[in-house]
Amino acid sequence: MKKQTIKEILQDYKKVLHHDITVYGWVKAFRANRFIALNDGSTINNLQIIVDFENFDKEIINKISTASSLKVVGEVVESQGAGQTVEIIAKKIVILGDNFTEELQTTILQPKKHSLEKLREQAHLRFRTNLFGAVFRVRHAVTFAIHSFFNKNQFFNIHTPIITGADAEGAGEMFGVTGFDLNNIPRTEDGAIDYSQDFFGKQTNLTVSGQLEGETAAMGLGRIYTFGPTFRAENSNTTRHLAEFWMVEPEVAFNNLEDNIDLAEDFLKYVIQYVLDNCKDDLEFLDKRFAEEQKAKPEKERAKEGLIEKLQNVVAKRFMRVSYTEAIEILLNSKENKKGKFQFPIESWGADLQSEHERFLVEKHFESPVVLFDYPKDIKAFYMRLNDDNKTVGAMDVLFPGIGEIIGGSEREERIEVLRQKMKEMHVEEEELWWYMDTRKFGSVPHSGFGLGLERLILFVTGMTNIRDVIPFPRTPKSAEF
Amino acid sequence: MKKQTIKEILQDYKKVLHHDITVYGWVKAFRANRFIALNDGSTINNLQIIVDFENFDKEIINKISTASSLKVVGEVVESQGAGQTVEIIAKKIVILGDNFTEELQTTILQPKKHSLEKLREQAHLRFRTNLFGAVFRVRHAVTFAIHSFFNKNQFFNIHTPIITGADAEGAGEMFGVTGFDLNNIPRTEDGAIDYSQDFFGKQTNLTVSGQLEGETAAMGLGRIYTFGPTFRAENSNTTRHLAEFWMVEPEVAFNNLEDNIDLAEDFLKYVIQYVLDNCKDDLEFLDKRFAEEQKAKPEKERAKEGLIEKLQNVVAKRFMRVSYTEAIEILLNSKENKKGKFQFPIESWGADLQSEHERFLVEKHFESPVVLFDYPKDIKAFYMRLNDDNKTVGAMDVLFPGIGEIIGGSEREERIEVLRQKMKEMHVEEEELWWYMDTRKFGSVPHSGFGLGLERLILFVTGMTNIRDVIPFPRTPKSAEF
Numbered sequence: 001m002k003k004q005t006i007k008e009i010l011q012d013y014k015k016v017l018h019h020d021i022t023v024y025g026w027v028k029a030f031r032a033n034r035f036i037a038l039n040d041g042s043t044i045n046n047l048q049i050i051v052d053f054e055n056f057d058k059e060i061i062n063k064i065s066t067a068s069s070l071k072v073v074g075e076v077v078e079s080q081g082a083g084q085t086v087e088i089i090a091k092k093i094v095i096l097g098d099n100f101t102e103e104l105q106t107t108i109l110q111p112k113k114h115s116l117e118k119l120r121e122q123a124h125l126r127f128r129t130n131l132f133g134a135v136f137r138v139r140h141a142v143t144f145a146i147h148s149f150f151n152k153n154q155f156f157n158i159h160t161p162i163i164t165g166a167d168a169e170g171a172g173e174m175f176g177v178t179g180f181d182l183n184n185i186p187r188t189e190d191g192a193i194d195y196s197q198d199f200f201g202k203q204t205n206l207t208v209s210g211q212l213e214g215e216t217a218a219m220g221l222g223r224i225y226t227f228g229p230t231f232r233a234e235n236s237n238t239t240r241h242l243a244e245f246w247m248v249e250p251e252v253a254f255n256n257l258e259d260n261i262d263l264a265e266d267f268l269k270y271v272i273q274y275v276l277d278n279c280k281d282d283l284e285f286l287d288k289r290f291a292e293e294q295k296a297k298p299e300k301e302r303a304k305e306g307l308i309e310k311l312q313n314v315v316a317k318r319f320m321r322v323s324y325t326e327a328i329e330i331l332l333n334s335k336e337n338k339k340g341k342f343q344f345p346i347e348s349w350g351a352d353l354q355s356e357h358e359r360f361l362v363e364k365h366f367e368s369p370v371v372l373f374d375y376p377k378d379i380k381a382f383y384m385r386l387n388d389d390n391k392t393v394g395a396m397d398v399l400f401p402g403i404g405e406i407i408g409g410s411e412r413e414e415r416i417e418v419l420r421q422k423m424k425e426m427h428v429e430e431e432e433l434w435w436y437m438d439t440r441k442f443g444s445v446p447h448s449g450f451g452l453g454l455e456r457l458i459l460f461v462t463g464m465t466n467i468r469d470v471i472p473f474p475r476t477p478k479s480a481e482f
Numbered sequence: 483m484k485k486q487t488i489k490e491i492l493q494d495y496k497k498v499l500h501h502d503i504t505v506y507g508w509v510k511a512f513r514a515n516r517f518i519a520l521n522d523g524s525t526i527n528n529l530q531i532i533v534d535f536e537n538f539d540k541e542i543i544n545k546i547s548t549a550s551s552l553k554v555v556g557e558v559v560e561s562q563g564a565g566q567t568v569e570i571i572a573k574k575i576v577i578l579g580d581n582f583t584e585e586l587q588t589t590i591l592q593p594k595k596h597s598l599e600k601l602r603e604q605a606h607l608r609f610r611t612n613l614f615g616a617v618f619r620v621r622h623a624v625t626f627a628i629h630s631f632f633n634k635n636q637f638f639n640i641h642t643p644i645i646t647g648a649d650a651e652g653a654g655e656m657f658g659v660t661g662f663d664l665n666n667i668p669r670t671e672d673g674a675i676d677y678s679q680d681f682f683g684k685q686t687n688l689t690v691s692g693q694l695e696g697e698t699a700a701m702g703l704g705r706i707y708t709f710g711p712t713f714r715a716e717n718s719n720t721t722r723h724l725a726e727f728w729m730v731e732p733e734v735a736f737n738n739l740e741d742n743i744d745l746a747e748d749f750l751k752y753v754i755q756y757v758l759d760n761c762k763d764d765l766e767f768l769d770k771r772f773a774e775e776q777k778a779k780p781e782k783e784r785a786k787e788g789l790i791e792k793l794q795n796v797v798a799k800r801f802m803r804v805s806y807t808e809a810i811e812i813l814l815n816s817k818e819n820k821k822g823k824f825q826f827p828i829e830s831w832g833a834d835l836q837s838e839h840e841r842f843l844v845e846k847h848f849e850s851p852v853v854l855f856d857y858p859k860d861i862k863a864f865y866m867r868l869n870d871d872n873k874t875v876g877a878m879d880v881l882f883p884g885i886g887e888i889i890g891g892s893e894r895e896e897r898i899e900v901l902r903q904k905m906k907e908m909h910v911e912e913e914e915l916w917w918y919m920d921t922r923k924f925g926s927v928p929h930s931g932f933g934l935g936l937e938r939l940i941l942f943v944t945g946m947t948n949i950r951d952v953i954p955f956p957r958t959p960k961s962a963e964f
């Protein structure tokens with residue numbers, strides 16, 4: 001790439017000081033007919049352009065306004081003002097694109113505070129705001145850190161299928177995929193839908209998880225991870241749910257539950273440290289925003305830590321490892337439970353933990369990320385490995401402050417007889433998963449893995465609170481714009 | 483990760499020489515009741531385990547066979563035999579999983595040559611073969627190289643939506659996505675399908691390209707790329723088509739067509755060089771296989787270069803840059819055209835180039851990768867930038883030996899009046915793309931981008947010939963297994 005970004009110019013300004021350079025960007029602000037704050041998206045920081053208006057065609061100067069795009073040639077000089085190291089004395093300005101001034105008034109590009117809802121309605125433009133520029137640069141950094149971590153540790157990225165005939169979780173809330181003209185669906189003689197005539201010759205859906213296919217790959221390649229979109233046709237209109245979101249699912253041959261917990265902890269710490277190291281400016285912006293949001297809240301609802309402080313603490317602390325059984329003891333004995341402060345009181349072992357319980361453990365009791373493991377088998381999926389107690393399975397959830405479960409995983413049941421028994425009990429059809437069963441027939445091995453919802457991690461790292469604000473174009477009930 | 487992979491042991495054997503270590507893997511072969519070739523998927527190379535059967539329970543020895551999985555503790559020693567540097571003298575062997583012996587006979591894990599068709603039918607097991615281990619390790623390396631290249635060059639990875647209400651290419655061969663029960667589709671009063679009652683409140687499809695959404699992101703963040711699955715409901719049962727495949731689409735604000743060609747060339751060379759540097763063992767295996775495949779062909783159909791040689795040449799050569807108009811001249815004047823050797827003879831300027839023409843230019847005329855640019859506007863998409871001649875657009879295709887088009891891209895039309903005119907001519911609804919139009923209204927800028935079909939690049943790099951053999955679980959007409 002021959003063009004220099006504003007990020008490069010500001011970072012390596014010594015290389016270009018007193019030289020003429022060419023820069024491109026959008027006008028963030030134009031003050032006093034003299035100071036242009038130019039931004040090209042490479043960084044949250046603007047480059048200041050000094051315009052000596054006597055040297056320029058008045059018509060050009062008049063056309064420059066917030067949102068218009070410029071090419072500027074000028075000399076890099078040390079800045080006289082505060083707030084920046086260098087600035088550009090403009091020698092030539094070309095307006096690349098000006099504005100439909102009237103329409104601009106109705107957009108979020110207007111330089112004033114807009115609600116997050118309004119920004120969402122103009123998701124195609126919000127990349128140009130400071131906030132969403134920062135969020136999506138951080139999202140990239142998280143994504144790249146994930147690939148880097150796994151590559152360093154000899155994992156292979158596997159693209160598991162998006163369109164699938166299998167239902168991995170036995171869930172059911174799946175979107176149908178079809179090549180049928182819905183006005184003209186072919187039928188069999190007895191009136192049923194004739195899926196043999198559909199594109200794939202069978203009924204197909206959008207995947208809810210790549211895990212089962214990922215397991216087959218790990219049974220050959222050893223260490224794999226998936227990184228792709230997954231889908232839920234769940235009618236939940238909340239700040240935590242998306243119909244389309246991105247999942248990361250590592251799967252490792254020969255790993256037991258403890259290895260799996262170690263992997264999850266190393267992985268999360270690596271990614272968060274990477275963001276701390278590589279997104280300083282964006283994090284500082286988000287940290288300030290987070291602090292302001294907290295101020296607006298009643299005191300007892302405020303977060304104890306600042307955003308950056310919270311990230312640093314997660315990296316520094318060893319995650320608490322607590323069995324489900326211990327956690328239930330703690331909850332049963334807690335003042336909160338005894339005084340009826342939980343919406344869902346804990347009554348006995350076997351209860352499914354709610355978000356309020358997870359947050360109590362993380363934020364009040366341990367004040368640290370917590371890994372819960374060895375859950376009752378009845379509240380977990382069929383493929384999780386049965387423990388010797390016959391009551392619990394080798395499941396593990398990583399719980400984070402402010403967010404609850406960020407990772408869920410398990411050691412997988414590698415013993416085919418046990419797996420078959422579990423599938424029977426839980427009404428999972430063995431025939432449909434013939435290929436999954438095969439991996440337990442020819443050199444089956446202990447193995448473990450987990451799933452991370454990418455957007456949850458981005459929420460945690462950016463301090464944003466609505467999941468629709470950390471994915472470029474959110475898909476939710478009644479909404480698939482753009 | 484505390485466990486050592488076989489790759490690490492073989493690479494850094496000096497660290498473990500004369501130490502006892504623990505290794506895990508699957509038995510590739512067990513010769514003379516003494517030599518176990520163990521593989522864990524981390525590399526194509528096996529680790530040789532020496533079993534002095536007098537030291538072991540006979541029952542264990544008898545159970546060890548191809549495909550079974552082992553944990554082995556033993557001393558690392560310098561190898562006496564040829565073919566490996568070190569081997570392990572086994573002290574303890576644990577069989578992790580043995581085999582359903584009868585069923586094993588019907589699988590591709592049987593140690594003999596299987597057809598690619600049969601391997602495809604058992605796609606869940608083919609990760610364990612030498613060939614597919616190599617292919618999918620290379621696929622990972624290509625994937626990681628792509629992320630690395632863009633990250634180094636300050637691009638941000640953007641996840642564009644998979645479910646979409648928009649039809650980017652104006653194509654039409656899209657899969658429908660629905661939450662409807664197809665047996666019970668709600669209708670409006672006049673009998674039409676009532677999409678307002680579907681999950682998203684409108685008709686939705688699987689994306690065919692993330693470009694248009696990607697452009698909106700580039701208009702804020704400057705340099706972005708997408709990397710995600712795309713879909714075509716095209717009934718093509720060929721070795722080149724998949725219904726679900728992965729696309730990489732960079733988009734760069736302020737780049738013109740020449741910058742775009744430079745980017746494509748730098749990008750491809752970086753990725754291929756990365757694979758040459760990081761996948762030596764797998765490439766050598768694939769190179770040998772490629773050579774054998776060539777030998778089986780009639781002499782005139784054989785590739786001129788070996789696989790690795792071909793990759794090295796692509797990195798070394800400057801891609802030829804040829805306008806469409808020049809290319810037509812060359813084709814019109816070629817012996818092949820004059821003697822009627824093309825299935826589709828070139829008659830005049832304006833013709834759409836077929837694969838045979840592209841391959842003639844690349845393999846015969848230039849003997850080099852070729853970038854064709856400035857195509858007739860009528861054969862290209864509405865969003866490509868109109869040139870001053872009013873006849874051509876700033877499109878560019880990168881053509882590779884043996885494979886034809888590997889990248890297609892263009893400078894985008896940033897002038898809203900010109901864009902509107904083109905959309906009118908090509909019957910693209912402006913109303914549906916209101917958000918795309920917006921990017922041309924507020925500080926529009928010149929920008930360019932391209933699309934790379936990931937599987938095509940993997941075909942090129944691995945020397946495989948059927949696209950179903952370079953994606954883990956191919957989706958094609960009448961086939962969505964696993």
